[in-house]
Amino acid sequence: MLDITKPSTAQSSIPFDADRLDRLLDDADIDVLCASSKHNVQYLLGGHRAFFFESMDAMGLSRYLPVLIYPKDNRQKAAYFGHRMESYQKENNPFWVSEAQTNSSGSLDVMAKAMDYTRRAGVKTKRIAAELSFLPVDAGNALRKAFPDSEIVDAVFVLERLRAVKSPAELAQLRIASEGVIDSMLAVIAKHGPGASKRKLTEALRREETSRGLIFDYCLITAGSSLNRAPSEQTWEQGDILSLDSGGNCHGYIGDLCRMAIQGEPDAELEDLLGEIEDIQRAAMKPIKAGATGSVIYAAAEPLVQKSKHHNHMHFLAHGMGL
Incomplete structure (x- = not known):
């Protein structure tokens, strides 16, 4: 048969x-x-x-x-x-x-x-x-x-x-995957408080993405001042920044996004840093249009990175949505 x-x-x-x-x-x-x-x-x-x-x-x-x-x-x-x-x-x-x-x-x-x-x-x-x-x-x-x-x-x-060049059907899959990842991250952040370990947060994100019909691929996670992005028993404590960078797969198309959160209220320095990063990102998006090359994105962003007083601690990367 x-x-x-x-x-x-x-x-x-x-x-x-x-x-x-x-x-x-x-x-x-x-x-x-x-x-x-x-x-x-x-x-x-x-x-x-x-x-x-x-x-x-x-x-x-x-x-x-x-x-x-x-x-x-x-x-x-x-x-x-x-x-x-x-x-x-x-x-x-x-x-x-x-x-x-x-x-x-x-x-x-x-x-x-x-x-x-x-x-x-x-x-x-x-x-x-x-x-x-x-x-x-x-x-x-x-x-x-x-x-x-x-x-x-x-x-x-x-x-x-x-x-x-993506077809409308492919773009639809990418949108479903991306929105599912974002919703999952926001749910994890809302449901966890001080003391949650990176391993526990990663497992919670896996469950959230799966419940939305996605296949969980990975989670790069940092908490506090550590830049180690692997799941571990390190905990997310009061005043700590949390970074979730995850990929969720929808029928072979991956939504790859990052969201950050803080336990408590951000101070003025963090607010200023976030504002500067947002300005750079918006400048990088401005020249994007059909027919433009990837180099125009860097041409718009890199000068702003170099002008920043934090340039020795900043890195700009733009990548595609993959195949």
Whole structure:
């Protein structure tokens, strides 16, 4: 029952901008894309993620490895190769690719099936882009052995460029995750007083995020004057500042935010520091618009940081929402 090898009934539309992907592959002189990270396979398949391997990839003497093959300018020959446990999900929600084999078990098995299909598809394979950081050594060696005359290059830049522009659906997921994290932090701060340990606060945040439908990923937490951000038995006491920096996962999209609190009332120095930080952040946000590069954010913020009398104790960082 699980060894289903027939091509899936393709969905009516491709869930990403295939024209853009073809252009990016062409610009990089890449003939075939071989995606093998769970997050990029999920994106390219329109949301599919193997629930059986959500938490751990280890499996017997090998590991779970999803493989999606996308030949440039040949989207009709795109194919997916996964574990046999994914057959149930494929039956419920068929993939858009014309070939979908969910009958593998282990990294070498799945790569052998993917490479056999690529040869039979008759597509050009002079340059193959693989996710080298997400490809086990055994599967990578199998890829090179299957195509000894091909150049294997890294697919990371092409996939980063493809996914940099978020769709409305992705933005909605990020908003749900972000708002859920903020609400969870505010709930934890409101429910805990002096004497709560960082470990207890972290566990409370995990429960709050989970109750809002998120998967708790992490919490970087500091209390008082210590800059140690790991959970511990250190307690949050009267007059102490608390910093919660956490990521909550919503269907593969992470809301990553930070909120700070104090036990008691902040003094004038803290109020002034917060005001200065807010001014820098607002200045950094002002030049943000469609088409602007990340450098304009730093160009707006760094001069203000350097002008501050606290510049030796300040650090400015702007990062994206990830993929």
